[in-house]
Amino acid sequence: MARLDNMQSDLFGFSATPEKRDYFQPLAERVRPQSIDDIAGQEHLVGHNGPLRKFIASGQMPSMILWGPPGTGKTTLALLCAASLHFCFEQLSAIDAGVKDVRKALDKAEKARRAGQRTLLFIDEIHRFNKAQQDTLLHAIEQGLIILIGATTENPSFEVNGALLSRMQVYILKPLASADIESVIHRALKQDELFRGQTIVLDDLEFLLQFSGGDARKALNAVEAALALLPVESNPNVLNRELFEAALQHNAPKYDKGGEHHYDTISAFIKSMRGSDPDAALLWLSRMLEGGEDPKFIARRMVIFASEDIGNADPYAITLALSVFQAVTMIGLPEARINLAQGVTYLASAPKSNASYQGINAAMSDAKALQDFEVPMHLRNAPTKFMKAEGYGADYRYPHNYPEHFVDQHYFPDGVPPKVYYRPGNEGREKFIKERLTHLWHERYNS
Secondary structure (H helix, E strand, O other): OEEHHHOOOOOOOOOOOOOOOOOOOOHHHHOOOOOHHHOOOOHHHHOOOOHHHHHHHHOOOOOEEEEOOOOOOHHHHHHHHHHHHOOEEEEEEOOOOOHHHHHHHHHHHHHHHHOOOOEEEEEEOHHHOOHHHHHOOHHHHHOOOEEEEEEEOOOHHHHOOHHHHOOOEEEEOOOOOHHHHHHHHHHHHHHOOOOOOOOEEEOOHHHHHHHHOOOHHHHHHHHHHHHHOOOOOOOOEEEOHHHHHHHHOOOOOOOOOOOHHHHHHHHHHHHHHHOOOHHHHHHHHHHHHHOOOOHHHHHHHHHHHHHHHHHHHOOHHHHHHHHHHHHHHHHOOOOHHHHHHHHHHHHHHOOOOOHHHHHHHHHHHHHHHOOOOOOOHHHOOOOOHHHHHOOOOOOOOOHHHOHHHOOOOOOOOOOOOOOOOOOOOOOOOHHHHHHHHHHHOHHHHHO
16 A cells, blocks of 8 residues: 655656646646656656757757657657747647648748747657648658657558658657556646645555556546545545446456566466467467557567477468567557457467477587587688688589489588487478478488
8 A cells, every 4th residue: 555645756757836737637637747857767768868858958859750659758758849949839630630730730830930930740640641641741841841740659660651751760659667657646646736635545556557558648547537436525535446446447357467477377378379279378368468468578479489389380370470460560459459369379279399499499509519610611601712722612512403402411510420400290391391301311310
């Protein structure tokens, strides 16, 4: 149980003497940071050596795209950049703005330039602009009429056209860490004029951190919703799990992204796919998604699994896993659950082999002891006449000049006898690989 009275205010931050806010605004808007020093997280961008801090200090700001999940500070950074540099600020949302709105904003920027002022144009959800809308910005950026900051939750490589992307820097914002979210909540309640005089107790902070998933706005909205359900006479105001679940209509699954349940669940997920049980794998996938797990983390584990546990039994598995990862990166939740489900059911149902995984482990173990053994002369490259004269590449036999495009020659280091590292199994495609290798290297594979 954490009492706000004892919390330090050293992260995220809000003005020590906040301005009077519009109480009709959500809490997240009322406590928006007022300086770059107040930003929570994003140390790689706004820290001592961060590029955004340096741009502000120099008085120069390039056009840029801020790419990151919701609630990580994209709009706040754009506002602070404009305020710190004393630029005129124009804001559009690509959800409802059209070409006319863009041109209107550019006309304002032209008037501001004639008055000796620069303009920062911020476009939220810029990935929703079509090509024609994006093209209207090109000339304005080239001529220095505006500094454009676009915010997006989608991969700009896929959603922003190349001509516009080439004129902008891309900076990635990360989900806020639990410590950042915790500090955001405590300081908001200490400094917001509506709540700072109250004693508020957070009885289940872990639920709130899990629910927010690194999104500061989501966390603050949840706190505000829970406070609205408290009886007026409550003292102290206790925000517990039951209150949060009632306010949010969200039951917390038993899943901790940073703790034991996280590791247990991903383990069960992998072992279900390894055991060729797509139904159990789908259940564990669903539990992770319901618990707020990063879908890209799941997709990365599937890419590893495709090589570690399927390998050449089904060579297509790695292609599918990579396609799923790309789809998850492009699309995001909730739709990406469909891509994940397709990948999981395929990988779980595919024939299995860990022969490649076992082979590289064995080979790497031997490689440490074989560092000093030389590459045979016939396997060395001979790009110069001198090297050819020295015997580099001599006696190498080109396999394509022989029947079956194969010739029996020594490919291991000098003095090292051939050894089997890769032992394909009898499942799927590996059955044919095993037959071919046994035929070509019959002494090695039959010894």
